[in-house]
Amino acid sequence: MPELRKDPVANRWVIISSERAQRPHAFVSPKIEKKISFCPFDYGNEHITPNEILAVRLAGTPKNTPNWTLRVVPNKFPALRIEGDLNREGEGVYDKMNGIGAHEVIIETPNHDETLANLEITKFKDVLWAYRERMVDLKKDIRFKYVLVFKNHGEQAGASLPHSHSQLIALPIVPKRVLEEIESCSRYYNFKERCLICDIVRQEIQQGVRVVAENKDYLAFCPFASRFPFEVWLLPKKHESCYEKINDAELEKLASIFKLVLQRLDVVLEEPPYNFVLHTAPFTEIHSAYYHWHFEIIPKLTKVAGFEWGSGFYINPTPPEESAKYLREI
């Protein structure tokens, strides 16, 4: 059973996945390039993945067969286990609980070489729809407090399979970064009676220099204090704390601007590896007046690593105004 452990000094939970314990040789032996033609996410290999949870497929076709355009399946090597109790307990000064959670894979397309940026808008919309549907469903499990949706695109960004997919992890705790954002936003709201991120949206639209793209409902911009070159935030202009409240018309508008941002990153940075992560209100914060959901998109361009992890301190060599200019004017 994997374990959730808390670092009392950094005040942060970590998954220790002891079942797939990596020995030193896993890190040092030269990685053998797996140029295997077999892909578990291709048509015809549906039986290789765990049982389909959700799919967009040709009417009347059975589960776990071809003729789908999107599938959601449990991760075959989950970081957390769905069965069991949390069993919260202490160990001296430390805290831990069982690694209970859900770990699912959203297979975004049946086409092995197609990228998210190149999906048709309607297919892109299906991906965003699947995030919503899975969140709504997982919210019913009272053991969970948060669903973390994320994507690793490209080997350098941590993708273990090249076939385009995103992931979600349902967690019994709220990730540290989300908790911190909620604290900042709540403090601001108590002081000003306004949502901090709504204020940011207004200022970014007014200043314009960091805007990458916008439509009637959504805004994409490079954050004022970007940690990384070409970091982009994508979010609704109208206040909304919970991503899962998004309606179908909004999904389509979000898909169209999301695709545009990814395409522009592809052009300006020549198809960079990237990550994105969705920050949304935890399940316990319904109708929050002070939190505002957003996607954070981070191209993986620089090598700096442990230093930033150790200090929380970032040096960004590209001002966000420059990054936004390239992405806006392409």
Place this chain on the structure above:
Amino acid sequence: MPELRKDPVANRWVIISSERAQRPHAFVSPKIEKKISFCPFDYGNEHITPNEILAVRLAGTPKNTPNWTLRVVPNKFPALRIEGDLNREGEGVYDKMNGIGAHEVIIETPNHDETLANLEITKFKDVLWAYRERMVDLKKDIRFKYVLVFKNHGEQAGASLPHSHSQLIALPIVPKRVLEEIESCSRYYNFKERCLICDIVRQEIQQGVRVVAENKDYLAFCPFASRFPFEVWLLPKKHESCYEKINDAELEKLASIFKLVLQRLDVVLEEPPYNFVLHTAPFTEIHSAYYHWHFEIIPKLTKVAGFEWGSGFYINPTPPEESAKYLREI
């Protein structure tokens, strides 16, 4: 002038170093391997670096000439500037100040291919001594609140020059991670009247399973909630908040265990790239009863990146008890 900018949502300061603005092509053009034999840190090239601030050199030899075993020089491409005022100001909802600070390089050896792990103990001690001396000196500048000492070893860990060196950045703000640790430790102290990290030291010695090495004064262990495989903390057993209070006898004992830890990482992981960072009390916290300085050593083994940055959420495939066992038993 570089700028310090604050992200109001994440509550984090970032250096935007606009002077060395990186255009997109810097990230996409295939990196040309610089197999240049010229190294600014070798003997005879002392005039290439900015003027020496501190050195261990043969008695009577002039500054900026050979015959040294350690040199501290300003970084030629500093992330922050030493001259000027902070000029703190707002920009709507955002905060910023001038990028004032010191950015120095500790050249650890004149031998181009020698690594820190392979330095003689007395030379290793000189490196740790130089950290102390520079901190004591920079503490006199009232603009600074913190000195961040760190090392990037190996290209994968962000080192831009292969010649062994560490760096320090004096900052007008305290890095987020240090601030968070101080908050946790202070809360714990207010509750228990004990230093949290002293309690951790006692528990780790008693449990033993995560201990990598120890001597009379220092302990090296893999943290209970390690974010990364083979992450190691190194710290004094006795309570001490400020690294710069370390005396010469302690420096020698610290050097000996620090060298041992790096050597063991080299053996177990076949000379991995790594980072380390020193967490110590900010200049404003003299004689803190609740904070406890420590080095965090992080081998760069895994590729995961933006996801962790975006969520603060880590999945560690190697339990620290396993990592410690390998490092202890080698």
